[in-house]
Amino acid sequence: MSEPLSKKEAIRKFKEQKPARGIYAVRCSATGHVWVGSSRNLGATRNGAWFSLRNGSHIEKSMQEEWNTYGEPEFQFEILQTLDPDLLPMAAADLLKEKSSHWAAQLSAKKLLPG
Numbered sequence: 001m002s003e004p005l006s007k008k009e010a011i012r013k014f015k016e017q018k019p020a021r022g023i024y025a026v027r028c029s030a031t032g033h034v035w036v037g038s039s040r041n042l043g044a045t046r047n048g049a050w051f052s053l054r055n056g057s058h059i060e061k062s063m064q065e066e067w068n069t070y071g072e073p074e075f076q077f078e079i080l081q082t083l084d085p086d087l088l089p090m091a092a093a094d095l096l097k098e099k100s101s102h103w104a105a106q107l108s109a110k111k112l113l114p115g
Helices: 007-016 042-054 061-070 089-106
Strands: 022-028 034-039 075-082
Touching: 022 042, 022 061, 022 089, 034 042, 034 089, 042 061, 042 075, 075 089
Parallel strands: none
Antiparallel strands: 022 034, 022 075
16 A cells, blocks of 8 residues: 655645646536637636636626626536647647637637637
């Protein structure tokens, strides 16, 4: 049986983790509207989007209006695609742009600004 990680070792391992990069969708089940975006940190993007929606300050006004009308329970955050964590930053930026356009077209969704 392996020994539990020390606090220092756990912190070091956490800091070494690369954030998930990829394409996501926000869906309003009440209306069926979908918004697609790309992010270099999907976890932070979801948290940031929900924070700004709860505070009435999301940059995407159509999403904010639906949030205000239908409420948080009607919204879902879905990861559509993740990128290889070892992809170089410039290649990742280009691929995120390409993939977000692809997914927006595929889902007939409004494209969000990169996060």
